[in-house]
Amino acid sequence: MESETKPEMDIVQVFIMGKAHQVPAGLTIMKAMEYAGYRFFRGAGCRAGFCGACGTIYRKENDYKIYAALACQTPIEEGMYLTQLPFVPANRAAFELEELNPDANPILQLYPEVARCVSCNRCTLICPQDLEVMDSINAALRGDIEEVARLSFDCIQCGLCAIRCPAEIPQYHVTQLARRLYGRYFSDPDKFLAERIEEIQNGKYDAEIEKLQSMPVDELKQVYSSREIDLS
Amino acid sequence: MVHWIKIPYYPGCTLKTTAANFEVSAIAAMKVLAVDLEEIPRWNCCGTVSPLSDDNLMNHVAPLRNLIRVQDLGSNRLVTLCSMCYSVLQVTNNLVKNDKEKMDRLNAFMSEENDYRGQVKVEHLLQVLNNDVGLDQVQQMVKKPLKGLKIAPYYGCMLVRPKVAAIDDQEEPRIMHRLLEALGADVVNDPMKIECCGSYNTADPKMKEVVVARTRRIIKSVTDRGADAIALSCPLCEFNLDARQIDARQRYPSLKEIPVFYFTQLMALAFGLDQEACGFHLHSINPTIALSKIGEGVKLRSV
Amino acid sequence: MTVGKVLQLSRKKLGNEFVAKIEEWSGQNVFSCYWCGKCSAGCMMVSNEADPDLMPHEIIRRIQLADETVLESELPWLCASCEICTIRCPRGIDVAKIMEAVRQWQQRKHKDKLRPSSIAPEELAKLPQIALVGVFRKKTS
Numbered sequence: 001m002e003s004e005t006k007p008e009m010d011i012v013q014v015f016i017m018g019k020a021h022q023v024p025a026g027l028t029i030m031k032a033m034e035y036a037g038y039r040f041f042r043g044a045g046c047r048a049g050f051c052g053a054c055g056t057i058y059r060k061e062n063d064y065k066i067y068a069a070l071a072c073q074t075p076i077e078e079g080m081y082l083t084q085l086p087f088v089p090a091n092r093a094a095f096e097l098e099e100l101n102p103d104a105n106p107i108l109q110l111y112p113e114v115a116r117c118v119s120c121n122r123c124t125l126i127c128p129q130d131l132e133v134m135d136s137i138n139a140a141l142r143g144d145i146e147e148v149a150r151l152s153f154d155c156i157q158c159g160l161c162a163i164r165c166p167a168e169i170p171q172y173h174v175t176q177l178a179r180r181l182y183g184r185y186f187s188d189p190d191k192f193l194a195e196r197i198e199e200i201q202n203g204k205y206d207a208e209i210e211k212l213q214s215m216p217v218d219e220l221k222q223v224y225s226s227r228e229i230d231l232s
Numbered sequence: 233m234v235h236w237i238k239i240p241y242y243p244g245c246t247l248k249t250t251a252a253n254f255e256v257s258a259i260a261a262m263k264v265l266a267v268d269l270e271e272i273p274r275w276n277c278c279g280t281v282s283p284l285s286d287d288n289l290m291n292h293v294a295p296l297r298n299l300i301r302v303q304d305l306g307s308n309r310l311v312t313l314c315s316m317c318y319s320v321l322q323v324t325n326n327l328v329k330n331d332k333e334k335m336d337r338l339n340a341f342m343s344e345e346n347d348y349r350g351q352v353k354v355e356h357l358l359q360v361l362n363n364d365v366g367l368d369q370v371q372q373m374v375k376k377p378l379k380g381l382k383i384a385p386y387y388g389c390m391l392v393r394p395k396v397a398a399i400d401d402q403e404e405p406r407i408m409h410r411l412l413e414a415l416g417a418d419v420v421n422d423p424m425k426i427e428c429c430g431s432y433n434t435a436d437p438k439m440k441e442v443v444v445a446r447t448r449r450i451i452k453s454v455t456d457r458g459a460d461a462i463a464l465s466c467p468l469c470e471f472n473l474d475a476r477q478i479d480a481r482q483r484y485p486s487l488k489e490i491p492v493f494y495f496t497q498l499m500a501l502a503f504g505l506d507q508e509a510c511g512f513h514l515h516s517i518n519p520t521i522a523l524s525k526i527g528e529g530v531k532l533r534s535v
Numbered sequence: 536m537t538v539g540k541v542l543q544l545s546r547k548k549l550g551n552e553f554v555a556k557i558e559e560w561s562g563q564n565v566f567s568c569y570w571c572g573k574c575s576a577g578c579m580m581v582s583n584e585a586d587p588d589l590m591p592h593e594i595i596r597r598i599q600l601a602d603e604t605v606l607e608s609e610l611p612w613l614c615a616s617c618e619i620c621t622i623r624c625p626r627g628i629d630v631a632k633i634m635e636a637v638r639q640w641q642q643r644k645h646k647d648k649l650r651p652s653s654i655a656p657e658e659l660a661k662l663p664q665i666a667l668v669g670v671f672r673k674k675t676s
Contacts, residue, residue: 104660105249108667112651112659115667116675119276119294121344138276141664142245166290245664281616281669284635285560291672316665393618394629402622428579428617432669435662437653442585442613449583468665475661 014080029056029082030071042086049073052158055085055128068126068160088159090170093177102185107140107148111174114140116167123161123171129154133161133171140174146186148178234266237364240307241269242298244317244467245277251314251467251494253511258313258357258496260509264373265365269311272301280316281432282323282394289338295324296338299352300345309353311360313496315466318356319390322397325354356391356399357496358407358465367414375504377416380525383498384420384459385409386450388469389428402426408495412463415502420459424450429472440479447472448480448487455488461522463495470494475516491519501528542602551601560639561632568595574620574630580613587613591620591630594637611637612648616673642676649674 010025014032021036030044045053054071061079071084093110100106108114114137123133132151139147152175161171199205212220247255259269279294298321302310312318328335329350339347361370385408392402400407405426409419429450430443450473454462464470474492481487492515500510501523512519520528558565575581575590587610589597597605611634620630641648649670654662 101660105662105664108664109656109659112654112667113671115664116671117277117294118279118290119297120290121297121342125344134276135274138245141277141668142248143664144248245668250661250663277664277668279668279672280665281672283672284616284629284632285639286562286632287560314665316669389615389617389619393622394631395622426619428615428619430579431615431617432666432673433613433615435654435658435666435670436649436674437655437658438649439613442580442583445585446579446583467663468669471663471666 012076012078014076014078014082016082018081023076025076027076028072029058029069029074029076029080030054032076033071033082033084040084043084044072047072050156052156055088055158055160055163056082057085057160057163058082066126066164068128068164070128070156070158073128085159085163088163090159090162090173092170092173095177097180097184100181102145102181105143106181107143107145107174107177110177111140111169113167113169114174117141117169118167120166122164122166126160126164128158128160129156131155133175136175136178137169137171140178145178145181148175149182149186151175152179236266236268238268238270239309239311239360240272240302240305242272242275242278242310242312242317242321244312244314246467247314250514251470253514254313254467254470254494254496256511257494257500257505257509260505261496261499261503262357264503264505265361265369267360267365272298272305272310275301278317278320280320282320289334289341292324292327292334292338293342295321296328296348297342297345299325299354300342300348302352303348304346308351309355311355311357313357313465313494315356315388315390316468318354318399319394319397321354323394325350325352326396356465358391358411359399361411362407367410370411370499371414374414374416374502376502376526378412378498378502378526379416379418381417381522382420382458382460383412383417383463383493384422384454384457384461385412385425385495386422386429386454386462386464386469386473387426388464388466389426389431391465392426408463408465411495412498415498417498417502420454420457422454422457422459424453429469430476431468431472434468434472434476441483443472444476444479444483447476448484451477451480451487451490455490459490460525461498461519462490462492463498464492465495477517489517489521491515491517491522493519493522542600544600549601553603554598554601556640557598557633557636560636561629563628563633565595565598565628565633567626567628568592568599568624569626570596571625573623573625577619577623579615579617579619580610585613591634595628595630595633598633598637605637606640608637610634612674614638638673645676647675651675 011022012025013020013022016033016036023032023035043054045051049070056071057068059081117137121134127133136148136151155175157172159172243255262269275298276294279291283291387405392398392405412419430446433439434443470492497510570592572592575592578591580587581590589608589610594605614634618631624630
């Protein structure tokens, strides 16, 4: 049998919480930190770039700038100086969507600090989703709810914008409010949703659900594993 | 052959909401004068009021970013309607044009933008009317002269202060007077025309009553001199003299009622444009009180 | 108006850090003022129903004397930055900038004079954005 030659592994040095670690190149920040022995109890979620939990603040060697990225999606670079954000504190206004009047400045009513924006653009520059955050806050300030919703569509609520903001605005909460207002008051009602709700209320799925609810566990498992998945 | 001019235009936040009638009437009226006001793309809040401390550069970022937008369009002029936006943009522009170190620092901070080169000229619409269009031209386009309407032009602070941003004489401006005369109105010269309306203090709950008292003082001054209407150029002044007038009359019941207009609404009216263009629907005090003097009535939509 | 207050004058205090900072931030020479009172005559908060504890020219006088109790005055917070004081000054002093410097002493120590949450929802519903932007500029840090 041929002796197995171990492939040469490229090693990079990164600093995690100030301590140097040698980790294999090609790992994501999250994997690199786990390789170095850290376990994530906070600041980790879907690991697929969608939940926004793993915001990482870092600097690079010989570079004064501050960077941020999602740990689960970003490959490490030599000399990265990393720290993890377990949580972003930001006040989220309590509201009842049905009670808001979309014509009466609801965003400014709930987040008056939006008027403190100095258009410094730090929020945009830190956003891991490359969103135009400053533009969306300016749109909020001039009452253009639709534009806020459009610009912030891909927001994953990681909170990095709010951490950088000198005016202390919680951008991700503000834009979420705008998206909710848009969905409730501005976008066209979904025809298919209305149809499906009617079907449900007419009992179209009642029999099927009852059958599943009264099935023994083994049979349920069997039905589940042999289900058809439509990948079209 | 009509010679159209296009000028990049900066609206400011409030002109998109509570002062939408200012924008609507301005765009419509200027079209009559063959001027296209073209809103610049991706503008941000101007960040009024101008910072008054010498080392505060942060609050110059917002206005400067807008000037860069104009530059990116390939243009070297910008016109504004709101006097506060005008003042802020002008003050910042003046600062960076005269202080290279500050210009460099601001450009370095906004490294994601093109560097501002200091070539943009900031103007207020009254200046454009005076210089580019000419009041003779304005007078020619008047179809319904405002004769019989006694209007008091109110300049407030930001059209005449600070000096670098003054569009006319700082104590006795006449630029809006002359425009109103060209529209056929009887102009009432009021001594409080450059006195502050109370400005942003209207938003401070501890200061509201002071502002209301101020509103009363200004309203009394113009009504004592027989004015039927006030003309102005700032959404904040408009709020303090119009919406707060209701609070003022609650506290001082003997105060006479007087409607408040943006000067562009009066232009639109004099040019014979319809009420949609004049934007009479966002007033607190019913414009009919004054407009009935020249045979106009307005059905105030409840907002 | 505070009358009969004992003010300690000494060469050590005159031109101290407090005065130096006011001059640095405002870019004005506070000692140029000879208290003619024209700024106060034009100030809308003095002629208005506000009745502040100090008038603009009195504030400048106290700064000249390095009297830091001027930081407790209500006048800088009544001020609407209308700049009438500046245009009336016969010495060409930008009084508005001096008033701002007095405000900056507190604002740079992260002291807010206004909490956005204190503005009533009914007011927020009708106030133009321009008012909020302006008041937060001047009264929050």
